[in-house]
Amino acid sequence: MGDDSRQVSSMEFKRYGYMFFGGNVTQWVDKTFPSCPLCKKPSLWELGNSGKVKLGWKNNMRNYFRCPNCMGIISVEMAIVQKRYLIRSLFKEQNARIESVGNNSNLQHLIGQEYPIKTLQEWASKTE
Numbered sequence: 001m002g003d004d005s006r007q008v009s010s011m012e013f014k015r016y017g018y019m020f021f022g023g024n025v026t027q028w029v030d031k032t033f034p035s036c037p038l039c040k041k042p043s044l045w046e047l048g049n050s051g052k053v054k055l056g057w058k059n060n061m062r063n064y065f066r067c068p069n070c071m072g073i074i075s076v077e078m079a080i081v082q083k084r085y086l087i088r089s090l091f092k093e094q095n096a097r098i099e100s101v102g103n104n105s106n107l108q109h110l111i112g113q114e115y116p117i118k119t120l121q122e123w124a125s126k127t128e
């Protein structure tokens with residue numbers, strides 16, 4: 001697991017327009033997290049290209065998103081983004097994983113933790 005998180009930080013990230021490949025994923029994350037749960041600023045998420053890094057097969061089935069403001073990285077299962085396995089998702093908590101906290105160094109303890117997407121949305125809406 002530690003190995004994969006190092007791989008994630010060397011991943012390439014790019015912002016995709018809605019009309020291009022990856023656009024539906026960008027649309028999903030923009031809608032789900034209009035503000036970044038880590039830095040709480042409005043975020044234009046970038047999409048990770050996991051093609052060039054070696055991840056375990058389980059981690060290959062995830063979408064990686066980076067916030068350009070704080071460089072924090074979160075990931076979710078592709079099945080959630082693509083709305084596949086709907087029946088399963090009724091019973092299973094839809095979690096997002098904190099892969100990197102970017103320059104929010106006060107949040108180091110969150111790295112590698114998984115939280116329900118709803119919880120992250122609450123963080124994003126809370127301003128301290």
Ligand SMILES: [Zn+2]
Nearest residue numbers: 036039067070
């Ligand atoms: Zn951020």
